[in-house]
Amino acid sequence: MRSWRPANYGPLSADAGMTTDTGARLPEGAPIADEIREGVADDVAAFTAAQGHAPCLAVVVCGRSAPSMVYLDRILKASAAVGIEGRLVDVPGDDPVTQAEELAAAVRMLSADDQVAGIIAQMPVPAGISIRTVIDAIDPAKDIDGIHPLNAGLLRLGFEGFVPATAHAALEMLERSGAPIVGAEAVVIGRSPVVGMPVAFMLAKAGATTTVCHSKTLDLAAHTRAADIVVVAAGRPGLVTGDMLKPGAVVIDVGINVVDGHLVGDVDFASAREVASAITPVPGGVGPLTNALLLAHLVRAAQRQAAARGSPAGNVPPATGPASATGPASATRPASNA
Numbered sequence: 253m254r255s256w257r258p259a260n261y262g263p264l265s266a267d268a269g270m271t272t273d274t275g276a277r278l279p280e281g282a283p284i285a286d287e288i289r290e291g292v293a294d295d296v297a298a299f300t301a302a303q304g305h306a307p308c309l310a311v312v313v314c315g316r317s318a319p320s321m322v323y324l325d326r327i328l329k330a331s332a333a334v335g336i337e338g339r340l341v342d343v344p345g346d347d348p349v350t351q352a353e354e355l356a357a358a359v360r361m362l363s364a365d366d367q368v369a370g371i372i373a374q375m376p377v378p379a380g381i382s383i384r385t386v387i388d389a390i391d392p393a394k395d396i397d398g399i400h401p402l403n404a405g406l407l408r409l410g411f412e413g414f415v416p417a418t419a420h421a422a423l424e425m426l427e428r429s430g431a432p433i434v435g436a437e438a439v440v441i442g443r444s445p446v447v448g449m450p451v452a453f454m455l456a457k458a459g460a461t462t463t464v465c466h467s468k469t470l471d472l473a474a475h476t477r478a479a480d481i482v483v484v485a486a487g488r489p490g491l492v493t494g495d496m497l498k499p500g501a502v503v504i505d506v507g508i509n510v511v512d513g514h515l516v517g518d519v520d521f522a523s524a525r526e527v528a529s530a531i532t533p534v535p536g537g538v539g540p541l542t543n544a545l546l547l548a549h550l551v552r553a554a555q556r557q558a559a560a561r562g563s564p565a566g567n568v569p570p571a572t573g574p575a576s577a578t579g580p581a582s583a584t585r586p587a588s589n590a
């Protein structure tokens with residue numbers, strides 16, 4: 253099942269980006285991300301030549317001291333490296349009511365701007381401001397990180413739409429690991445709207461029998477021990493240990509935690525690698541792929557919007573096929589969930 257793969261950026265061999273040692277295979281995100289970025293750079297160059305301007309990604313922050321600024325800066329740098337124009341929109345202020353109004357106005361303005369292809373906003377939004385401020389103002393066609401209810405609903409219904417880049421990266425790592433998905437028992441730990449739930453919907457769509465575990469799950473190990481695939485997105489270092497895994501399981505660790513100054517995932521890597529057949533390392537696994545896929549989503553959004561504006565067909569690569577990052581316009585029928 254390739255429906256979540258960005259068109260034109262695959263396929264790779266199942267071994268791509270994989271290191272092997274005495275324990276589990278350790279699928280690396282960076283080589284796959286490099287390959288995706290190369291494809292994006294080619295598409296950006298073609299788009300820019302045809303349209304006379306580069307596709308533009310708008311990044312909205314509420315004050316540059318926001319904790320997510322490091323992540324957003326990294327995305328802007330990665331955008332520039334592939335020829336995408338980055339536009340940082342800062343909505344400073346210390347009164348949540350005024351700042352929320354200005355944030356909504358900024359996102360509405362970017363949504364209406366034909367030069368802007370995609371919009372992402374600082375997450376979480378500052379205390380006292382509802383995330384609805386952003387999702388009510390963002391054009392779903394520019395919602396390249398899949399936070400708008402329309403895109404979330406399209407995913408739920410089996411239509412193509414924008415999916416959150418992190419969830420997309422988790423699925424991409426899983427597919428590239430070569431693990432069979434159809435008929436597999438999959439456990440997703442975490443039920444957030446940006447990672448856990450979208451991963452679960454994608455896994456179910458891809459044919460896995462999918463269980464979602466979360467903070468109220470009574471016996472987590474009972475579920476994980478029966479799973480061929482375990483995707484962990486809880487933000488709890490050491491949550492999954494080797495004795496909680498079925499021998500040969502494939503483990504996708506989405507967690508990012510800082511412990512004693514070091515980045516670690518949610519999986520106890522040392523014990524898990526003795527039992528799993530493959531486990532994504534942290535850092536270096538899912539993380540690098542997330543940014544590359546966000547750029548892939550951006551270029552798809554730009555192509556779709558140009559096509560919708562009636563650009564000559566030859567100027568815009570066809571927006572059909574198995575692209576995951578395509579906008580909702582292509583979908584006329586939900587995929588069969590039979």
Ligand code: NAD
Nearest residue numbers: 418442443444447466467485486487506507508538539542
């Ligand atoms: P979140 O806090 O919104 O959700 C965490 C989920 O984990 C919740 O659904 C909760 O029920 C569940 N959970 C918490 N403790 C648990 C426990 N003891 N047992 C079972 N389930 C438990 O977090 P999120 O935004 O979904 O992010 C999850 C992790 O992924 C975090 O570590 C975050 O830093 C990381 N993340 C990584 C990337 C990336 O690019 N790799 C991007 C976004 C988030």
